[in-house]
Amino acid sequence: xxxxxxxxxxxxxxxxxxxxxxxxxxxxxxxxxxxxxxxxxxxxxxxxxxxxxxxxxxxxxxxxxxxxxxxxxxxxxxxxxxxxxxxxxxxxxxxxxxxxxxxxxxxxxxxxx
Amino acid sequence: xxxxxxxxxxxxxxxxxxxxxxxxxxxxxxxxxxxxxxxxxxxxxxxxxxxxxxxxxxxxxxxxxxxxxxxxxxxxxxxxxxxxxxxxxxxxxxxxxxxxxxxxxxxxxxxxxxxx
Numbered sequence: 001x002x003x004x005x006x007x008x009x010x011x012x013x014x015x016x017x018x019x020x021x022x023x024x025x026x027x028x029x030x031x032x033x034x035x036x037x038x039x040x041x042x043x044x045x046x047x048x049x050x051x052x053x054x055x056x057x058x059x060x061x062x063x064x065x066x067x068x069x070x071x072x073x074x075x076x077x078x079x080x081x082x083x084x085x086x087x088x089x090x091x092x093x094x095x096x097x098x099x100x101x102x103x104x105x106x107x108x109x110x111x112x113x
Numbered sequence: 114x115x116x117x118x119x120x121x122x123x124x125x126x127x128x129x130x131x132x133x134x135x136x137x138x139x140x141x142x143x144x145x146x147x148x149x150x151x152x153x154x155x156x157x158x159x160x161x162x163x164x165x166x167x168x169x170x171x172x173x174x175x176x177x178x179x180x181x182x183x184x185x186x187x188x189x190x191x192x193x194x195x196x197x198x199x200x201x202x203x204x205x206x207x208x209x210x211x212x213x214x215x216x217x218x219x220x221x222x223x224x225x226x227x228x229x
Contacts, residue, residue: 034217043117043204043220044156087156100146100158100169101218 004088009108012082018075020107022088025069032091033064034101035073037084044087044103047073078111085109115139117221119205125227126195134190134224136205145188146206146218147180149173156204162188195228202226 005023012018024033032051036044048055048062050071055062061074075082087106091099118137126132138145147159161168162180179191188207192199202225206218 036220038156041150041202041223041225043206043222046217046219049217099216100161100171101148101156102158103156105155 004090004104006086006088006104006107008105009110011110011112012075012078014080014111014113015077018073018078018082018109018111020073020075020086020088020109021070022073023070024088024090027068027090033062033068033071034089034091035060035062036087036089036101036103037082038087038106039081039084045084047086049091078109080111080113083109083111117205117207117219119203119221119224121224122222123225123227125229128197128228129194132192132195132226134192134203134205134226136188136190136207136221137186138188138205138207139209139219140186142207142209142219144168144208144210144216144218145180145182146208147190148204148206148220149201150204150223151198151201159190192226195226197228200226200228 032049034049035047038044048060050062050064064071085106085108087103089101120135145162148156150156158171160170160174177193181189202223204223205221208216208218210216
């Protein structure tokens with residue numbers, strides 16, 4: 001299983017871009033990078049995922065380095081509601097058609113007014 | 114927007130009692146999952162379910178746990194004889210398919226289980 005490394009915590013000023021890094025140096029060629037977030041004790045919320053190309057949706061952008069050993073989640077204009085724990089997850093394919101997500105400790109992002 | 118729902122939001126039970134946690138996955142999804150999160154700890158995978166059988170389970174998912182899809186919409190997690198250490202948030206998730214890039218898991222809001 002590819003493991004991920006994220007900073008324990010980060011601060012971001014409201015209205016500024018939040019850039020959350022993730023290292024996944026042992027990722028294999030067919031593993032995707034997923035980002036989820038968890039606001040307080042709510043259920044994890046899907047944000048975005050990618051394989052090797054950069055991706056953008058209405059919530060965020062995902063930048064994956066060419067060697068795929070690291071990625072950055074970008075929240076372009078952080079708001080107070082973006083305060084959460086952000087998880088970078090490399091998907092483990094179990095071979096049975098389903099797969100489990102392995103959550104680490106994530107990055108606690110605090111958006112400051 | 115379709116979402117995963119879970120009931121109850123909070124369940125309090127006595128040690129040794131049986132509990133059933135309920136989930137309604139997104140309607141066209143085929144894969145179902147349970148995760149749990151003990152207070153202050155990581156989210157942990159328990160079990161995945163497809164085509165009316167368990168696809169994969171973790172070592173946490175011992176004989177005290179069982180899952181069932183009793184009808185076309187509900188997905189349940191049963192804990193036969195609860196222990197104090199079963200106190201946690203339990204999250205249900207579902208995904209459209211297991212293969213390909215669209216098999217994103219979507220999570221419900223969780224059930225907080227408190228065992229006294």
